[in-house]
Amino acid sequence: MKPAKKLAAMAALFAAVMLPAHAQILVGQTAGFSGQVAAGVRETTDGALLFLDAVNAKGGVNGQKVELVSLDDKFDPKLAAENARKLIEEQSVVALFLTRGTPHTQAIIPLLDKHGVPLVAPSTGAIVLHRPVQKYIFNVRATYQREAEKAMTHLASMGVKRIALVSANDTFGDDGIAGALKGLAASNLQPVLQEKFDRAKPDFAPIVAKAAKADAQAVLMVASGAAVVDATNALRQAGSAAQIVTLSNNASSGFIKSLGANGRGVIVTQVFPNERAMTFPLVKEAQDLARAKGLGELSPAMLEGFAGAKVLVEGLRRAGPKPTREKLQAALETLRKFDLGGLELNFSPEDHTGLDFADLSIIGTDGKFRR
Template sequence: MNSALAQGALRIGMVAGFSGPVAGVVQESAEGARLYFDSVNAQGGIRGQNIELVTQDDKYDNATAVAQAKSLASQGVLALMLSRGTGPTEAMLPVLKENRLPLIAPATGAISLRDPVQPFVFNLRASYQDEAERAVKHLAGIGVKRITIVQVNDPFGIDAGKGAIKGLDDVKLRALSHLRFDRNKPNLAPTMQGIAKAGIEAVVLIGPGYAVAEGVNALRAAGSTAHVVTLSNNASNDFVKSLGENARGVIVTQLFPYERSTSSPLVREALGLAKATGRSELTPAQLEGFAAAKLVVEALRRTGKDVDRASLVKALEGPRIDVGGLQVGYNDKDHSGLEFTDVSIIGPDGKFWR
């Protein structure tokens, strides 16, 4: 299967929710990946072979993710990349193991994909716990003390919530309340009304974009001017649009350099390629996709002439790889990826500012 593949395109699969609640950010990350793959292909590809990104829609559903991953594995893709969501990604783990199929740069920060090490998962972004910890430390740093945590009651929310608690512990604060909501039926209006009445200064709102937007809009409708912090899973244009006039001032954690910062080699390269295709700017999700594609390409370049899944895994676990000024290294005991975290704020123009 892989030897035949090596004679044609180098096919990389992406199983993610191209329809459903995370469609916007998934599409943006795929656009970023294609931006870099297209540039490499225009220069002759990898040893004369083009890279092809093959996408499948899992509709943000665990069972569908498994079926689509099996389908791509049987088609001979060398690796998967940029899966989104803790549940769908965890569901695919047996497929990865059975097919010895690497998953590169999943767009999830789940601790379950890091500890214990998953031999076929190569994380790029920092963990949800790291970014939630960064979020609350930012709030403490600007003098906020009355903080509440509102999280989705699923593996993602539980995971990120632990990071928020750790961050509060580190700055000697405690959450005034720690509330949970259902992913499918958030019903956040009563919760936000209670938070507004309690005079909370900041809400750490952990959940999918549609639920966080509902929560922010309900909080503002209740008359609260509290700071709102959410995580990088909501760093997309679609999320900003869903907030409408309430977007301004929402704080969103970020896991890659500022997408307008030309001092970053990664951003400088991505912006240059984007402008050549008629685009004047990038979103955080597009930059993540771009960085993931750089990681894939560098690993492919290190496989040698006989490229297959095993040689790709070996290349990833070799010397550290430079991803546009960010250094990432893996070995058989650690596939954690980067530790970079930052915060942004949505400005009056609907852009993410830092």
């Protein structure tokens, strides 16, 4: 090879080696991949990855692939905050995404405010994340209060009047109960029992005894999956036939499996359309991608993650070819009348609620959510 050509080849090789790897958009997630909410967390994340993988397969967003960096916080608010710090300060993620839990999400708000990092689609319906508006939090799903209120008015319309309210002693529990009390008040009812339990060390025996004494026809459980399963088992072992009702944080296939035979007839509120309702383009898109990957049927939790990923990607797309935290924040606030696929989502600087859809489902004898 002639010297000039050899030098040119060496220069080209050197340039190739020195060029940075294909740029990726880093998005961070902290959630309880182990512990009492693990089943739901895995399903929401699988749903999100279903959409993100499809986007990346087509070249990503503005030519950049989106990488989701997920850390396990074991459903511990303190660990959630530390994970968020690592993702923001050490890995320089452009956004946080799909956190799980009310106190857990609240624990990371100071970090969002300090670094100007948007959080998209937290998997919690806490009213404190909606009102007053949290500048850096962009909710996609409806509030727990909306769900609980709808559940209570539904029970009242069926003639169920003796309703017990049981909740974890945390901000999530308080939030759901506030909505339930609104629904009961609208139906001119009062709860026959209102009890809290220690989220870390629940003891349902005394609560079950009180529910039996109050002759409760229905029991609303505002708690995470494992606690609701334990409480349901305790009620059934005590001979109670009370209707069990819980919120959409437990809308996962894993929750149904954990309930086993006691799952039949449990009412679970939902914040997205029926995962088998192909008339919704959102559902059809998710179903088609799931089948293509051999994942089988969708769960409501997967659909929540899928919808959240669609919002995240649209925000990144509007943020331009070199998205920053600031650009993404501004872009998300332009999502007005954004069609998720049969559901219209709206954000503005004054409103970060997104959707207000709420529905009810019941676990059938086949172990599936029915509407």
